[in-house]
Amino acid sequence: MRHGPVPLARLTLVLVYGSLLFAPGRVVAEDAISEQAYLQDLPVVLSASRLSQPLSEAPNAMTVIDRDTIRSSGYRNIADLFRLVPGMYVGYQDGYSPFVSYHGSTDNYARRMQVLIDGRSVYLPPFGQVDWADIPVHIDDIERIEVIRGPAAASHGANSTQGVINIITREASGEKGGRLSVNKGEAGISDTVARIRGAGSDLDYRLTLGERSDSGYASAVLNDSNMTRLANFRANYHPNAMDSIDIQLGYSEGVRGIGTVGRVTEPFRDIQTRSDFEQIEWTRALRQSDEIKLRYYHITRAYTDTAMPLLGTDVILTQRDEIELQHTFSPWADNRVVWGGGMRTDTLDDPASFSSPAPTVKQSRLFAHDEWRVTQSAVLNIGTMWENDGIGHHNNSPRLSLNYHLTPLDTVRIGVSRAYRTPVAFEEYSNTQYLVGKQYTSMGGLRPERMLSREIGYIGEFPSTSMTLDSRFYSDRLSDLIFLDPNPDGSMGFKNLYSFSVRGFESTLKYRWGENSNIVLNYAHQLMSCAATASLTLSAYNPLLQEYIDQCPKMVPLDSGSIMLVQQMTDDVALTVSYFNQGTLQLLDALEPQTQMNRVDIRITRSFGNLEKSGGGEVALVVQNAFQDNYTEFANTPQKRNLFFDRRTYFIATINF
């Protein structure tokens, strides 16, 4: 009896103290002033890989498309944004299949650029393409896109042959809350996206669910209505000040129309696509802003055509696993080294294209890159990537560039680099069993395509007029290009057949006047020359090859450019006007040249509240090709000849909660 109250009192005491100990900082902070503000440990947030290089110090020419630009554009598809990059081409082979190339492309599989999303390569076999429509990342979740114009294997890995599109998505961290956005408009446009975010002291996450559909070109000639659903999840766990674990999961599925009127081999039908990825990345911050990063990801992509003429069901299943370790540190004063290695395994299941199964390709690589501040005004970037491409080649892709600050505001960059493109599975191993149309039989033994790039650039800032200028002259030479080579049995193979050189000038001028107006002008001038470097297996066809070679310089428009004007009209009304000009051009396998493009896109928006905050949002009206310019698109069949991108208007309504 006597002992009863004592433990009770002690328990009460423990509970009271316990609750004080575990109470959030608020209680403590109000009660007492502590030295914790000065002595607390903080997690390393802006670690090496989160920081972007300023243009004046980057080893390559680079165009950055940030979140504001993405929003101002009003675009629904990621690929359309690349019209804002000088020298870049965005083509559509139907209403939902864009392809993006830089300095020309042989066909609608633009194979000579790497595309990375948070370090994950979405340039996939068997054809070497990026399927922009089924990437399980919503345009609204993109933080920024760095488009590296020029080879960058030393920093961005294999197949960064002509350049790299480096997409960085939004962090998981942010304020708790949600966002709902709906697009409705012409051409059957109907999109919905919802996002929620949560944040805690050591775990942040965001989840995006979206659906996107339209009726493509809305033409009777093409069956290209399409619908894509996607889910994207990102969580960041930071148990302590040094470690951060980032988990990303994505899934998308789509139903797309396929087929062309008047083509027996392409009857109207639907195909299904499915993509998913799982990615985990561990970053440990070391002293200064040094870090170690380990990344693993898996990608699955399935393409199912259940009504392929005669064949019945055609399934292409692509899987990729990759692991990469990267260490960033300063071994000596004024030097900063990024080095590491990675391994990638691509597996394919595509019985129609590979009657003997396509081998699993295991690529491995080592890379090292040093940024050396030789003097106050000279930054030397020197690096290389060594790779075993998994199909019998060892490639070394060095890059050397010098950025010299003539004044703190004027920089000259001189660079030279080499890079390779590994033949894709279809080029190296195809052995088709199609029941209709052309058969493909690869003879193997292809050499990688080789790139030698040289450039001299100037980056100037003119603070008094709020202007920046980024220009360069370049000369790129691609050798051993792979192209079609007819086999004696009537099937089609591939061979290293020709080379091309592109020389040109590119420039971006950004100008801001007043608080509310800014304009970005891009211009590219390109000159291409091509030469056959080998003979076809059947020499009788050589004149035909020569015809292609003669046409090859037309792969790039002589002149192209864009202007994007963003004007804040009042506190809550903003106007974006974009103008795109592209001279006439003809991809190598297109039937005829594309006509000149003079397209104007307009977006008017009225915002309410804070755009990123609960209760805030906006309504916008987007008119694409506002003045109905009848420019033609890429056409590799006669039926697609006069397919025009008709003016389309759609509304966007966005609300945060």
Added chain:
Amino acid sequence: MSVALVFVLACPALSRAAPLRVTLAVSEEGGAYQSFSETLRSKLPSDKYELKIKRADDSYGGADLYVAVGMKAALQLASRDIPTLNVLVPKAGYDKIQNQAAARTAPRSAIYLDQPIERQIALLSAALPGTRHVGVLYSAAPPELPSIRRLMKEKSINLHDRAVDHSHPLNDALESVLEESEVLFVLPDTEVYNAGTIRNILLTSYRKQVPLLGISQAYVKAGALCAVFSTPEQVAAQTIAMIERYAESGKLAAAQYPNDFEVSINIQVARSLDLRIKDADKLRDEIRRIP
């Protein structure tokens, strides 16, 4: 006799033969507390001083001078009328102790953990000359806010302040202050700045290309552009000087800011934001020249 004893105790200078007994009351283990204690132990001449190091919860025993390291120890010693030197305490904390204290006879002083606002503004001007708009966030307006505003005004810098509270969550206040500011000036407020919020603050400000001016090395490591701060070793050196003067005169010098300090820069952040900033030593020398 007892009068003589008191006299002798109060004037340690007269009792040169016996070493001065100094007891350190340390609030926490490890980190800055440990660096401070270790420096003091190694640098304080053992023939003249008898140093004891105690945890804040221990019983301290008798000593000629107590050095409270951190607020917890400072608060425990505050109620006792014994000669006390407080270190690693913020000025606001020490001021509170002084205001609440009953009348006392024993001397008390402090070396603050914070840097004088003038010094922080000097760093701002030296590192980012031409800055015209500076933002601050706080959970409760600090008493020194008017003087910060006045000192900035003297350098033609406009101060934009936002309170973070229930009706103005951190992100709202942050986004709104970043709209108007070229630099975010960190105030010692753990309600606003802590391990849970710093990610969001640094990522948002980085996206808006607004650098942070931090208050410790940890901020610079995390991603702030720069900070001026004193290391525990520098505070220890200043503490030794004060102890030695106390040994000679029996008086503690007035409470003071740290006189020696470091400047730290996150050079990678500076480069990424395309800020051409002088190196840390040059900045420190420049700030030191300011009276």
